[in-house]
Amino acid sequence: MAAPLTTFAEDDKCTKVCNDIGAFKKAAKSPEKASEEVKAAELAKAQPDGRGAPPETQDPPDNRPVPSGVEHLPSLKPAADGKVDWTPLGAMTGTRPAVNKYSISRYSLNEWRNHNEHILDPEVINESNIVDYNAKTSMMQAFGNIDKQQSENNKRLKQKARDIFRWKVEVEKACKGITEEVETLEIERQRLKGATRVLMLPEAISKECLDLRSNRFEPDLVADAAEQELIKEMNLVGEVRANLMTTLDNIEAQMAINKAAKHKIEYDWCDKTMAYNAEATNLSLNPKSNTIMFRPGATKFGDNTAPLEYWEFFCRETVQNCETARQKSADLRGSLNAILVSGGRKLRNQADRTDMALAETVAITSELCTKLEETLLNTLQRIVDMEALIDNLRQSVQKMDAAMKLAQTRLDNRNNWRPHGESVRDQPHVGLIDEVRKIHETVTSLLGQLRNAERIREDLMKKRIELEKAIASKRKTLNIDRERCGMVRSHYPSASELAGF
Structure with missing residues (x-):
């Protein structure tokens, strides 16, 4: 698997413009010189005697006699009206001399010369040279401009790819951070739920102790220190549970925010990755690539195209929102740890006080029971x-x-058995x-x-x-x-x- 494109070569690998072969071959004359020669030829035609024409553009003198237009041709006869017309219109008006069956002459000598001059006229050749030069020059300029434009666009694409890659790295870093934060916060949430479940045990223990102590005989049904500490323990468990449930609600709300930020940053990371791959693909293309083709409508902006400033703002805002959510989640985790440790310490301290109160009650009751037993022994x-x-x-x-x-x-x-005088009170x-x-x-x-x-x-x-x-x-x-x-x-x-x- 190829490594992702992170840097780009600074040297331009485009083919140099050729000036010596094909359409890029340089013409022998410049466009200005060719234009001057054309103007000189036109002036020479307008002034056959050569007056006023530049010496370098004058044609050699023609020693031929100037045709008068009425040369005698014995085989030709005038028309029916006695007039002879050698113009092309003569055939239409009937003034051209009739051609007998023994002669092939049909045009006058002047027409023949004009026809030859027209055939030998170099205007088309000169114009073709000019067109050829202009076309080659235009092609050279066009290909040069295209190469320059492609080079500039390659640089722009490289810079854009660097910007996208830079933001992609930032987004990937933020995505990794928020993902780790979501996982850590989920662990803390499970820990908090576990602590909430553990609170059921102290509450059940306190309630069980209160229920057991309610089964004491009536003389011992007193609100002693142990009873008060157990009631305080029950109330403290309720307070800690309420605090933990509030914290759990806050964590679940923050978890929803973190997941939304994670989804948004992952979506942005996917967009950045696709955009970077698109730019890398564009940079890998050249005029000789096999995948290029005509794409009608490619010059139009898309429906969702946004300005560059909005793109920068959107990238920065997405990363900042993700970082803000992560920081809030980290602060909440810190407060959660403090809440759990503080709640556990409070419950443990209250449990120790309750155990001490129960121990004191047991000691007092045991001492009293011993005294009662001693008293019972004495009573028995x-x-x-x-x-x-x-x-x-x-x-x-x-x-x-x-x-x-x-x-x-x-x-x-003495009363019954003593006789008369013997019964005395002696x-x-x-x-x-x-x-x-x-x-x-x-x-x-x-x-x-x-x-x-x-x-x-x-x-x-x-x-x-x-x-x-x-x-x-x-x-x-x-x-x-x-x-x-x-x-x-x-x-x-x-x-x-x-x-x-």
Whole structure:
């Protein structure tokens, strides 16, 4: 495949004009000299005696007698009217002498001489020489002018081809730049769409964590720091998504502009290539080419022909518009990278704050759960102690029954079995009565203590139930925050993934 024509030879390879052969052979006389000779011949005819004629143009003297026009020809006779007419009109008027059958004479001697002079007249020969000289000179001038015109047009075509090639290179460079920009912007657009899809994961994680934490028991359904950070994370994801969608719309609009500029610059490049090939083809043609032919109407300008200034303006405007679109696209790509990196960093920082809040909540809940478990152990121990105390109190009350029975039996025996005067209020009897009273007071006190112990045991049982519920709630909260939320948040994307990498 031949290399494209980029430079042109400066030397003119057109065939030199020949002056010695064919139609280019130079005449022996110049046109001025030939004209002077023709004028001298005309003057010589007008003045037969040679007066006033230039010496170089005078003909040699003619010694022949001048014909009188009435020479005697014995074989010729006058016409019927007695007149003789030797003019050509005589045959028409009947005045020409009749020709007998023995003679071939028909014209007069003067007519014969005039006829010979007419035949030998060099005017046509001279005129042919002049015409030949003029024709050869015209052909030489014509071919010289044509060669000069072709040389100038070749130079113009070369310059035009150089201009077209220069703009073709500029357009090709701009086309390559906008093509690379379209491809790069498409990669960035896919990256942005990937980052938009990745945002679904943080949003799902935050929503899942909020849903899981909503399943906590009622005492732990509080708007703690972790809850607030999760809500902030949800809002931040929404803001970043809105920003990315706006940027995606801008990129798609810029992509349409880039593709339009690319289509226009490619169309212009095709036009430049076709025009350059046409100029190269024209430069390769010469008068001996086999492909040249008559083209009627070739001298007319086309319907879409524009001035040269418009062509320059159009070429410059196309390249500038393409470069402007490419620069805007590059600026948009730069802002896109900043937006993606900033959004990913914000989400990652918010995720870290949320993880820290969850860790603090888990630590506090775990500590509280430990304290509740310790309290539950103490409560259970107190319940055991209370039950033992209640048993002791009941046993003590039962033991008081025997003492009460003993004292009452003694009093009853003293009241019933002492006869008349022996039934006195002596010290033993008073002591037994005091003993019964004290035993009764003691039993009453023990029963009061027993009731208090039973009440405390009931309170401790309720406390135990509350502690067990609180511990179960805290354990469920710990399971949600530490196990389930921790497992879900372990899949949170990194900053590079959030930036679309």
